[in-house]
Structure formats: structure tokens, C-alpha cells
Amino acid sequence: MFLTEDLCVKILDKCPDIQQLKKIHCRLITAGNLASASHIALKLMKAYSECRQITVTRQLFDEFPQKDVVLLNVMIRSYVNNKQYERALHMYRSMFKLNITPDHFTVPQILKACSGSENLWVGLQTHVAVVKKGLHSNLYVGNGLITMYGKYDRLLDGRKVFDEMPSRDVVSWNSLVAAYAQNGLFDDAIEVCRTMIESCSVKPNAGTMASLSPAVTCATSSSNVMFMMEMFVNYVRDSLVSWNVMLAVYVNNSMPADAVNLYLQMESYGIDPDAITVASVLPACGDLSALSLGRKIHEYVKRKRLFPNLTLENALIDMYAKCGSLNDARKVFDEMQTRDVVSWTSMVSAYGMTGDGQTAVTVFSDMQHSGLTPDSISFVPVLSACSHAGLLDQGKQLFKLMTDEYNIVPRLEHLACMVDLLGRSGRINEAYEFIKNMKVKPNDRIWGALLSACKVHANMDIGLVAADQLFQSAPEQAGYYVLLSNIYAKAGRWKDVTSIRSIMKVKGVKKEPGVSNVELNNQVHSFLAGDQSHPQSKQIYEELNIIVGKMRELGYVPETDSALHDIEDEDKGNHLAVHSEKLAIVFVIINTEPFTPIRVTKNLRVCEDCHIAAKLISKIVERDIILRDTNRFHHFKNGFCSCGDYW
Incomplete structure (x- = not known):
């Protein structure tokens, strides 16, 4: 096949893989096209750079007899894109030795190199130079300066550049948002977004959400979360990055139900979750005990062949553990090709939360024998497991091991x-x-x-x-x-x-009001004490009265010490009867087949009366009830609890 210049350009613009690229390169050399068409050689340089073959890119550069600013810019950009920042800066210095003047394409790449190599001094010198040459008014130069100053926490300098720019695009705004966000000034970053929307024609895009991402782990006000949700809904729902950032906002601000609902919407918008999406939403599933959704996500991960992925596997262990499904958590753990301290610690925590302190201690010991060294975080769940299981002597020994053998303060x-x-x-x-x-x-x-x-x-x-x-x-x-x-x-x-x-x-x-959550058909239902807002409230209370009657036949007497008001015992009993976990349990009973396990998550510690009631209900309806409160799991079965009434 004869390669014309136009055909070469078209092929190289499509970024061929390295094998195709080498074939094209050989044909160009054979045909002699490289000698007569320098722009084709430049295309080759860019293509090799994109294939991360920076050595070949440099060889092509060195073969050029005449160096000009375009050639140097391509080489500098190649180094920057491959994160070889020091070499990019060295190439920049060589421009002056060759008496070649940098232009507005050179400067943004050099500013990126300064940010990547933590070389603020060269960045400051470059800023002075561009002002002298009048390049500071260039849009791309201004954006590069904002990004560089943000990297070095020089926010006043970055803001000054932004304010003095004669024109700005969405990258300018996003650069300023990122500058504030990556330095922990989330409120300021949000305020820039508000200003962008209110005062100019530039609208947020996926890059805006990505710019905010360094700060979404910070505690934010409800108004900030609401604003981000509105921005997401109105402007940037077409990008996976935006969905991932919004998921992180919800999860990191203790809004698991919102995170789960958002994840469920992704399919209707044609957005395929990636590993980051899954790792973000799994903790929310765990917080809500949304086991069926967690399993569905697990199947998606296997179908998309996202394994092996240590972060995802650890997140799955944690999710299953929080849902009280120890067998599933252990299965993920056993099938892992590699494990880190987080993997082992998650399994220790899983056994500890369910009250199986002895197994938690055994797994902790197995981690030590595997060759991994426990860190300070690893000791927290194993000590907690000893506490919940009443393993006083073993807990003391582990504390001594931590301080004396591992020298952990x-x-x-x-x-x-x-x-x-x-x-x-x-x-x-x-x-x-x-x-x-x-x-x-x-x-x-x-x-x-x-x-x-x-x-x-x-x-x-x-x-x-x-x-x-x-x-x-x-x-x-x-x-x-x-x-x-x-x-x-x-x-x-x-x-x-x-x-x-x-x-x-x-x-x-x-x-804080007690809230109990249950999952049914991938939807999370929440209940408050005395709650009558649920569409099935009438049925729930009717069934609850029947069950309480059966409980009394078994000798149930309300544990009135759990009521905190000086009221008659009968009134205390009525108050206790409508605690949120009882409503949640009955809701599942009337909406699922017999013998279906009941999983409830509560945001507070379960009270004594509800603990007694759950034991009796598990016997009456012949169902396993798995209830997780702020302290631990309670697995009720046939009138008994896994905690042995010790919680």
C-alpha cells in the first residue's frame, strides 16, 4: 500500500496501537516520506508519546536537523504527558541555548511540569517571563498559572491571575475550583461554582465535579451538599466522573440512602459503573444492610471482570460484614489472590461485630503468621471483638502485644x-x-x-x-x-x-431519633419510633398488635427500665411497643415469604426491651433476625441472640 501524506496523517491521528505504529513507521522510512514531510514526523512523535514510547519519540526529535519552537513544544509535551517533568524542564532550558523563543503553547506545558516536579522557582520565573512578553493574557497560560499556584497553596496568587484574565473558559473556573478544593477550602470551592453559574455564560461540566473531588471527603454543610446535587442534576449527569463524585459526596457525608438511590439511577441514564463507582457505593450498601443490592453489585463486578482488584475485594468484605453475612465475606476473602492488612482487618472486624470474638482473635493470629505486620488500626477491631465477647484475658494480652512487641503507642x-x-x-x-x-x-x-x-x-x-x-x-x-x-x-x-x-x-x-432501615426489592425503607408515615402503617400496626399478644403468651413483660419517662408501666409498654426496630421487623414479616431472614440496621444502640422482643419474635415467626446497631450485630434465632445478652 502506498502511503500518501494525507493517508499518513489520517492513520496517525487515530492513535494506532504500538504494533500498527511500528509498521507505519517502517513503511514511511522505506518510502522516504519522513525526509520530505516534517509534519508527518511530528505526528509520529506524538503517536509514540501516546503509546508511552518516549525513547522513540526522543530519537525522532534528535534526527531533526533543524530545531524550531514547534518541534521543541512537541517534545516538551511528550515528556509532560509521560510525567517526565524534569526532562521537560531540561528541554525548556535548552530552548534558550538554541535561541528559540517559547510561545503560548510552551508555557502551559512548562507550568504543568513545574507543578508535577514541585519546582515552584521555575514556575515563578516563567510567570515573570510571560508578563514581560505579554503572554500572561493568553487563556491557556492563565489557566496553567492558576493550576500551578493552586498546587503550591498560593491561592492569593492564583486568584489574582484569575481576576486579571481578560477572558475565561470553563477550564479557568475549574482550575480555581480545584485550587481551593485540593487545599481543603471546600466552601470557597463551592462559592466559585455558584459564581460561575450565576454570573457568566460558562456552565459547569464533568471537569467541575472532578475539580471538587479532592474535598468531598470533608464534612460539608447540608446547603453545600444540596448545591452539588442541583449542579449535578442540572448540568453534569452525562459523565461517569460526575456520578462518582456525587456518590462520594453522599457516602462521605453519611447519606447512604441517597448514594444507593443515585447508584440505582445510573442504569436509566445509560451510565456503566466502573471500579471507582462500585468501591464508592458498597460502603453505603453496608451502612443500610442492603444485602440484595450488594450481591447484585458483586455479580456485576464478576460479569465485568473487574477482579482482581484489592480495593473492590476489601470493600466487598466490609459490605458483607456490615450486612451480617459472614459466609459471603469469608468467601470473598478466601478467593482473593492477594491480601493486605486491610483485608485481614476487615475479616477480624466482621467476626468481632457478630460477637464471635474467638474467631476474630484467631484470624488476627493468622494475619501475623501470613507475614503481614499488624498496624495500629488492626488492633482496634480485635480489641473491640474481645470486649464484645467478654474475652478479658485475651484482650489484655493483645494490648500488651501491641505496646511491647510492635511498639505501637x-x-x-x-x-x-x-x-x-x-x-x-x-x-x-x-x-x-x-x-x-x-x-x-x-x-x-x-x-x-x-x-x-x-x-x-x-x-x-x-x-x-x-x-x-x-x-x-x-x-x-x-x-x-x-x-x-x-x-x-x-x-x-x-x-x-x-x-x-x-x-x-x-x-x-x-x-437523636432512632431510625431503623430495612431493604426490600432493592429499596431501603426507614422507620422512626411511632412512625405512621409509611404507606403500610395500618397493616404494620395491626400485625404488631397480634405479635405482641403472642409475645405476652410466652411471658413477655415490657422492659420498662428502657423507657426514660416517669410514666405508668402500661404507658411505658405502649411507648416501647412502637420502637423503630419493631416496626421494621414487622414490615419485613408482612412483605416476605415465611422463613425469609430479616435484616435491620439501627442508628442507635438497641434497647433492652427491643432485644427481648426480637428474641421472642424470632421464635414466634420462625425467622432469623439480624439486627445491627451502633455497637454490634445481634443474630436472633429461635428465641436466642448471638450476643448471649452481653452487649
Whole structure:
């Protein structure tokens, strides 16, 4: 085949793979086209660069007898695109030795090289040079300067360049958004987006969402999340990048239901999830115990052959563990080609959350024997597992192993686990002494663990000490007031309960409402205590009354210590009967086939009365009930709970 110049250009513009490229190169040499058409040689250079064959690109460059600014720009761009920033800067310096003047195509690439190589000094010199040559008003140069200054946290300089630009495009705005976002100034980044939408004809695109992505892990205000959602819906729903960023916003701002709903919408918009999408949505499935959706995503991952992928496999283990499906989590773990510390830690956590502390300790030991070294994070779930399973001696040994053998300085998370371990075991005085001997100042989690233990073991004296510390360090945390109220309520000290409630009212402290979530047909249903907003509320309450009647026949008496108001026992029982987890359990019963397992996730600790009720319901309806609260899993079966009533 005879290669004309036009045909060569067309083929090379299509970015052929390396094998095709080599064949074309050979034919061009044979036909002598390279000698007569320098622009074809430039196309070859670009093509080799895109195939990451930078050595061949440089050979072609060196073969040119006459060097000009175009040739040098192509070589510089090739180095930058292949992240060889120092070589790009070296090529830039050689321009001056050859008396070749950089142009507006050279400068943006050099600014990228300065950002990539952390060479701010050359960037500053370049800025001075472009001002002298009048290139600073060029759109691409301005965009490059904003990006460079953002990389070095020189936001005032970047903003000044932006403000002085005679014209801006969407890249200019996105560069400024990224500058703020990557330096943790999420509110400022959002404000730039607002201004872009309100004051100019440039509209956000997928690059805008990508520019915001470094900051989406930050806690954001509800108004910022709402704005991002509106921007996503109105402008950028056609890009996978945008969907991934929005998923991350929801997940990182504790909005798992929104993340799941967004994921379910992707199919209707013709967007195929990738590995990043899946890794983002799986934690949301775990938070909601959306097991059927998690399994569906798992099947998608296998169908798309996204394995092996350590991040995805770890996310699947975590999702299955949070959904209480240990067998599925273990299957993923066992099938992994390689495992890291995160993989092992996730399995330890999975067993610990379900109350199987002994297996959690065994898996932790297996990790050590595998050759991996546990890190400080690895010790948190194994210590917690010992606490939930009452493995006092093993927990103490592991803490000693962490400090003495691995020389890990205990963090507050480890110390809180030890206080919880001692407290749950009834060693309240020892737990208190442990806190007093700590080398760091105890935080609210540590005092909270002690207060919780005092409630379980009815230790009023130390409980009041812990409560006093909590009200000083975390006066806005309603849960601690409620714990102290429970201690008073258990002792029948209703005046003190009323006093606590009054203090909460004066300080404006509000108890977080209990919310229970269940999944049915890939849709998550949420219930509040006494909730009557659900379309099936009438059926739910009718069935609940029938089940409560059967519970009473088995000897059920409402655990009225769980009610925090000084009211008659009968009224307390009525209040407890409509707790959110009971409504969620009954909802699943009336909407699924007999013997179908029931999975419920609650945002607060399950109360004693609901724990008793769930045991009885599991026996009455002959179903497994898997309930996850903030502390752990409770697997109810035939009238018994996996926690052994120790939680």
C-alpha cells in the first residue's frame, strides 16, 4: 500500500496501537516520506508519546536537523504527558541555548511540569517571563498559572491571575475550583461554582465535579451538599466522573440512602459503573444492610471482570460484614489472590461485630503468621471483638502485644477499647483506674465507655463521675445524657431523670431519633419510633398488635427500665411497643415469604426491651433476625441472640 501524506496523517491521528505504529513507521522510512514531510514526523512523535514510547519519540526529535519552537513544544509535551517533568524542564532550558523563543503553547506545558516536579522557582520565573512578553493574557497560560499556584497553596496568587484574565473558559473556573478544593477550602470551592453559574455564560461540566473531588471527603454543610446535587442534576449527569463524585459526596457525608438511590439511577441514564463507582457505593450498601443490592453489585463486578482488584475485594468484605453475612465475606476473602492488612482487618472486624470474638482473635493470629505486620488500626477491631465477647484475658494480652512487641503507642481508640473491655467484664473500678493512669487526656469515647459500663452494672458513683466529665467535654452529645437518665431510671430516681431532661432542654440538647432501615426489592425503607408515615402503617400496626399478644403468651413483660419517662408501666409498654426496630421487623414479616431472614440496621444502640422482643419474635415467626446497631450485630434465632445478652 502506498502511503500518501494525507493517508499518513489520517492513520496517525487515530492513535494506532504500538504494533500498527511500528509498521507505519517502517513503511514511511522505506518510502522516504519522513525526509520530505516534517509534519508527518511530528505526528509520529506524538503517536509514540501516546503509546508511552518516549525513547522513540526522543530519537525522532534528535534526527531533526533543524530545531524550531514547534518541534521543541512537541517534545516538551511528550515528556509532560509521560510525567517526565524534569526532562521537560531540561528541554525548556535548552530552548534558550538554541535561541528559540517559547510561545503560548510552551508555557502551559512548562507550568504543568513545574507543578508535577514541585519546582515552584521555575514556575515563578516563567510567570515573570510571560508578563514581560505579554503572554500572561493568553487563556491557556492563565489557566496553567492558576493550576500551578493552586498546587503550591498560593491561592492569593492564583486568584489574582484569575481576576486579571481578560477572558475565561470553563477550564479557568475549574482550575480555581480545584485550587481551593485540593487545599481543603471546600466552601470557597463551592462559592466559585455558584459564581460561575450565576454570573457568566460558562456552565459547569464533568471537569467541575472532578475539580471538587479532592474535598468531598470533608464534612460539608447540608446547603453545600444540596448545591452539588442541583449542579449535578442540572448540568453534569452525562459523565461517569460526575456520578462518582456525587456518590462520594453522599457516602462521605453519611447519606447512604441517597448514594444507593443515585447508584440505582445510573442504569436509566445509560451510565456503566466502573471500579471507582462500585468501591464508592458498597460502603453505603453496608451502612443500610442492603444485602440484595450488594450481591447484585458483586455479580456485576464478576460479569465485568473487574477482579482482581484489592480495593473492590476489601470493600466487598466490609459490605458483607456490615450486612451480617459472614459466609459471603469469608468467601470473598478466601478467593482473593492477594491480601493486605486491610483485608485481614476487615475479616477480624466482621467476626468481632457478630460477637464471635474467638474467631476474630484467631484470624488476627493468622494475619501475623501470613507475614503481614499488624498496624495500629488492626488492633482496634480485635480489641473491640474481645470486649464484645467478654474475652478479658485475651484482650489484655493483645494490648500488651501491641505496646511491647510492635511498639505501637496506644491511641485513644485502643484505650477506649480497653476501658470498654474492663467495664463490660464488670471491672468498673479497674477501668476507672486505667483511665486515671492514662498518659493522654481521655476523650468522650473513653468516658462514654465507662458510663455505659456503669449503666450495665448499676454503678451509680463512678457513673456520675463519668457523666460529669462527659458533660464538660461533649455537652452537645445527647446520648450521654440518655445513658445517665437510664442509670437514674433503673434506680427509680425519676426526679433525677426529670432533672437531666430539664438540663437537656435548657442547653438545647436533642436526642437523636432512632431510625431503623430495612431493604426490600432493592429499596431501603426507614422507620422512626411511632412512625405512621409509611404507606403500610395500618397493616404494620395491626400485625404488631397480634405479635405482641403472642409475645405476652410466652411471658413477655415490657422492659420498662428502657423507657426514660416517669410514666405508668402500661404507658411505658405502649411507648416501647412502637420502637423503630419493631416496626421494621414487622414490615419485613408482612412483605416476605415465611422463613425469609430479616435484616435491620439501627442508628442507635438497641434497647433492652427491643432485644427481648426480637428474641421472642424470632421464635414466634420462625425467622432469623439480624439486627445491627451502633455497637454490634445481634443474630436472633429461635428465641436466642448471638450476643448471649452481653452487649
